[in-house]
Amino acid sequence: MNKLKGKITNIQQSGAVMLIDLEVNGQGFSALLIESAEKPEWLKTEQAVNLVFKETEVSLAKKLAGQISVRNRMNCKVINIERGQLLSKVKLQFGDYPITSVITTRAADSLLIAAGEEIEALVKANEISLMKITGK
Numbered sequence: 001m002n003k004l005k006g007k008i009t010n011i012q013q014s015g016a017v018m019l020i021d022l023e024v025n026g027q028g029f030s031a032l033l034i035e036s037a038e039k040p041e042w043l044k045t046e047q048a049v050n051l052v053f054k055e056t057e058v059s060l061a062k063k064l065a066g067q068i069s070v071r072n073r074m075n076c077k078v079i080n081i082e083r084g085q086l087l088s089k090v091k092l093q094f095g096d097y098p099i100t101s102v103i104t105t106r107a108a109d110s111l112l113i114a115a116g117e118e119i120e121a122l123v124k125a126n127e128i129s130l131m132k133i134t135g136k
Helices: 105-111
Strands: 002-014 018-026 026-035 048-054 059-063 070-082 087-094 095-102 116-124 131-132
Touching: 002 095, 018 048, 026 070, 026 131, 048 070, 048 105, 059 095, 059 105, 070 095, 087 105, 087 116, 105 131
Parallel strands: none
Antiparallel strands: 002 018, 002 048, 018 026, 048 131, 059 116, 070 087, 070 116, 087 095
């Protein structure tokens, strides 16, 4: 599971759906949460939270141009690639945070991913969960 520490900057709510804007190291992120009609007390602006998302929810792109609906985009450096017969695990560095993406080996081969190069990692807003930070 990938985890980033961020801060809530804005919350929009309509019924049980919340669109939450966050900041991680100065970069904007969004999370789309479907909760109960009542918002948990810890979900408030300026609150520090963990953004978590599965490795299989991280798409990768090179030279992405034009507009795209995916709101969470991270410029990363490729650290390592573990190629399997069907799936490949791509280890990335996003600022201070390690990120892992699991994609098909066909996709990895098509992108010609190599350690040391820059690549963009993308995660849809509905694939990000927020967790309250507990303890120190």
